[in-house]
Amino acid sequence: DAGVIQSPRHEVTEMGQEVTLRCKPISGHNSLFWYRQTMMRGLELLIYFNNNVPIDDSGMPEDRFSAKMPNASFSTLKIQPSEPRDSAVYFCASSLVGRGPSGNTIYFGEGSWLTVV
Amino acid sequence: GESVGLHLPTLSVQEGDNSIINCAYSNSASDYFIWYKQESGKGPQFIIDIRSNMDKRQGQRVTVLLNKTVKHLSLQIAATQPGDSAVYFCARSGNTPLVFGKGTRLSVIA
Numbered sequence: 001d002a003g004v005i006q007s008p009r010h011e012v013t014e015m016g017q018e019v020t021l022r023c024k025p026i027s028g029h030n031s032l033f034w035y036r037q038t039m040m041r042g043l044e045l046l047i048y049f050n051n052n053v054p055i056d057d058s059g060m061p062e063d064r065f066s067a068k069m070p071n072a073s074f075s076t077l078k079i080q081p082s083e084p085r086d087s088a089v090y091f092c093a094s095s096l097v098g099r100g101p102s103g104n105t106i107y108f109g110e111g112s113w114l115t116v117v
Numbered sequence: 118g119e120s121v122g123l124h125l126p127t128l129s130v131q132e133g134d135n136s137i138i139n140c141a142y143s144n145s146a147s148d149y150f151i152w153y154k155q156e157s158g159k160g161p162q163f164i165i166d167i168r169s170n171m172d173k174r175q176g177q178r179v180t181v182l183l184n185k186t187v188k189h190l191s192l193q194i195a196a197t198q199p200g201d202s203a204v205y206f207c208a209r210s211g212n213t214p215l216v217f218g219k220g221t222r223l224s225v226i227a
Contacts, residue, residue: 106214
């Protein structure tokens with residue numbers, strides 16, 4: 001079975017440029033999560049979707065960040081404009097939840113390693 | 118408030134010895150706790166979970182203990198191997214998605 005697939009795996013971009021990270025969740029999963037990982041803050045939840053609907057985006061740092069899930073098999077996280085402090089590993093994860101995103105194992109992708117210079 | 122914390126940021130263990138990684142939590146509403154392992158350059162990988170109505174759960178070489186009285190969770194790895202070297206995260210889930218601790222780095226000394 002294919003796990004959560006993320007692209008790109010690595011990206012180096014200049015400050016001010018737009019960055020788009022992509023995610024394909026595990027087929028059949030109904031919840032999708034975007035996490036950011038840094039040495040200072042650890043793993044932070046940015047936003048999560050249930051049945052393609054954004055449920056909580058309170059973790060999104062600011063208006064420069066946006067996420068979409070146009071269908072059950074695809075999601076994007078966009079940063080525009082990017083800043084050096086956005087440099088981090090961005091993980092997408094998915095799970096199969098009966099009702100709400102609690103109590104079920106979350107499966108992570110391999111991450112997108114972003115460096116903004 | 119909701120938080121998951123770790124007692125030790127790093128742990129060095131001799132190969133073959135048992136490892137114990139500890140985690141404290143503050144939110145009593147948690148109904149599900151999970152341990153993840155993250156190897157260098159990879160995403161977190163599920164190891165074992167435990168529901169709040171349990172005190173202990175065993176897997177292959179791993180055991181998770183839950184002490185709700187003191188809000189403490191531990192992961193025990195038996196006969197630690199070099200492949201166990203990684204960062205281990207505890208996470209809790211309740212009515213909101215997983216909240217992760219900062220992680221403990223386990224280094225296995227050959």
